[in-house]
Amino acid sequence: MERLVVKLCALLLVLCIPLAGHAAAPDGTLQVLVLGDSLTAGYGLEPGQSFPSKLEAALKARGVKVTVHNAGVSGDTASGGASRLDWALAGVPGKPDLVILELGANDMLRGVDPAITTRALTAIMDRFSRDGVPVLIAGMKAAPNMGATFVNQFDAIYPALAAKYDAPLYPFFLDGVAGNKALNLPDGLHPTAEGIDVIVTRIVPMVHNLLETRPAGRTVSGAK
Template identity: 55%
Template sequence: MAQTTTSRTTAAPLKIVALGDSLTAGYGLPPADAFPVRLEKALAANGRTPRPVTIVNAGVSGDTATDGLARLDWAVGDDVDGVIVELGANDALRGLDPAVTRQALDEILTRLKARGLPVLLAGMLAPPNMGPEYQQAFDRIFPELAAKHDVLFYPFFLDGVAAERGLNQRDGMHPEAKGVGVIVARILPQVEALVGQAAARRDGK
């Protein structure tokens, strides 16, 4: 056990970029409560990852999927080992054409896969007030793209938090610190799988 712990501690950290919008950036929260920071601490605390992990906050409030695509190349540098893609919430809130959102996310995943980077795609669901037709067109984007590109998939980033008054800020859309804790706890197994893929890639396995 001690030998494993020592080798894990001395190994170079894996660098995972969280590419997202305000839900990643930590809108309305102290920096220490932002999703990437809390996720990195959770990974360190459970000790199940093969290497230490650094989670980079590449969240920009207000970003759509198209905005994320526009900054992809500089947000995800050559030293990155894996990527969490969390985009689409603003597309749905603004009622953007789901075809535009799909095209942008498709291109993001295409570029990341071309670089051989492991990816975890975090899904988003359209608000009910957008109507059933829009909901159906939007919601299917994420599982279909995850299957197309064979990437890890977490169906709904706000699972367990959306519409829960005690877990969200006054705007009803952005999670409070407690809400971020719920998100981290629920998505953690998929992130651990991503880290495993990133470690195998780094080690050339």
């Protein structure tokens, strides 16, 4: 009887201990997480046309064994992204080999105080820094009609964040696409499939290089 009680107690202890993270990908496939808004989610596009899907295809065409996870939520702000980090990470086996942080466009469009956007993005970077996950910051730029003061404060967020965490910066996620009617949906805000192609073509060399040159056990530097 005592032996049975001991076994039951041991079983209960095992069941109560939370799993320490997720199992790593068994075949060595690199894991890239794109944490973003509708520009990541693929708003208005057919399946397979989103930025994560096309980035994965472009990396595979370069011989990289990779899975790119789409953690984009349309309408999300930087604060929204910070609040759902656990959800975003739950779909990635093990720790991501790279995170692409693409948030802030909705903050800009809604005129959110840049200080609030900065705090949210800093919280995200702090989390990945503690977890030892490298981050590529995909920058955003404010529309000129937001006013000079707002534009200057908002545009400074991403270079400052990159400098603080010694993280690589892709200065403007919509580079080559913003303002081009032929590469945007009728709303003028979201890229078409062809617009996504332009974004991927421009950013993939940087992503490829970060994956190829990552040292074993690489971590994102802490705040300076």
